[in-house]
Amino acid sequence: MLAQMFDMGTYGVYIWSAYGFSVAVLLFNVYRVIRRYKKVIKNETAS
Amino acid sequence: MIKFLKQFFHKCVSPKWVHGAIEKLLTPIGYAALLLLSTAFALDLWWAPTDYQQGDAYRIMFVHVPAAFMSLFIYVTLAVSALVYWVWHIKLANVVVKASAPIGAWLTLLALVSGALWGKPMWGTFWIWDARLTSELLLLFLYLGLIILRRSIEDPEQGSKVVAVLALLGAVDLPIIHYSVYWWNTLHQRSTLLNASGPTLDSKMLYPLLGTLLGFLVYYVFIILLEIRSELWVRRNVSTDV
Numbered sequence: 088m089l090a091q092m093f094d095m096g097t098y099g100v101y102i103w104s105a106y107g108f109s110v111a112v113l114l115f116n117v118y119r120v121i122r123r124y125k126k127v128i129k130n131e132t133a134s
Numbered sequence: 135m136i137k138f139l140k141q142f143f144h145k146c147v148s149p150k151w152v153h154g155a156i157e158k159l160l161t162p163i164g165y166a167a168l169l170l171l172s173t174a175f176a177l178d179l180w181w182a183p184t185d186y187q188q189g190d191a192y193r194i195m196f197v198h199v200p201a202a203f204m205s206l207f208i209y210v211t212l213a214v215s216a217l218v219y220w221v222w223h224i225k226l227a228n229v230v231v232k233a234s235a236p237i238g239a240w241l242t243l244l245a246l247v248s249g250a251l252w253g254k255p256m257w258g259t260f261w262i263w264d265a266r267l268t269s270e271l272l273l274l275f276l277y278l279g280l281i282i283l284r285r286s287i288e289d290p291e292q293g294s295k296v297v298a299v300l301a302l303l304g305a306v307d308l309p310i311i312h313y314s315v316y317w318w319n320t321l322h323q324r325s326t327l328l329n330a331s332g333p334t335l336d337s338k339m340l341y342p343l344l345g346t347l348l349g350f351l352v353y354y355v356f357i358i359l360l361e362i363r364s365e366l367w368v369r370r371n372v373s374t375d376v
Contacts, residue, residue: 095191098255102190104251105251108247112241113171117356124367128367
């Protein structure tokens, strides 16, 4: 059943690549903005 | 209603008020985005039925369509903010322009990549130079152009004005993207959601799609609030009259 889920009727590679890339983009952007905020706060406390 | 809007925009001019509002909204909106997206993705992958023509490959639609919609929506937000900044010189509007460009670029890239991954099994090709795909690629270049242009101009004030002008000019691409499937013979299918006669999707596919779209929307709001918060701190460093 797990194999069926990942296979997605032979389209698994495309589907999981698309969803994987989506999750990566969404997470990366959250990481990017939080990292920037921490850098700004660090500069603020340093000055 | 007009009085309320006037008061709201008055408050938006005050960075202190905006910062306070953001601090209160950030956590609930972040959790809302996480809940919406994770639920929506689960429904997209396992609850929505298999399509009789495309099989399971159509499930890429649940990522591709919201990403494409957001790429246009974010640009509209960016262009309107650019206009507000250009005409009324409200600094917060410029912050929205600056913050929207990177996330808009990423979601446009997501739309193009997910579209390519859908196109390969369905059309037999990752890419084709048809009107919809080409105009969407142009949108990505516009977003990148806005980011690069702002960074390349030393004077931030001057840079903001030039970026605002480019953002407004680039808005011409938006109706081209939307109507390209009607104006030209394209491989890309016509709209299934924004139809005069209503959506042409079955409800079991429509609701997960709308859920994912809502998730992306809330996610964008979360990102923008985070970016505005950072920018307000930067401007506090740069100038005392913020």
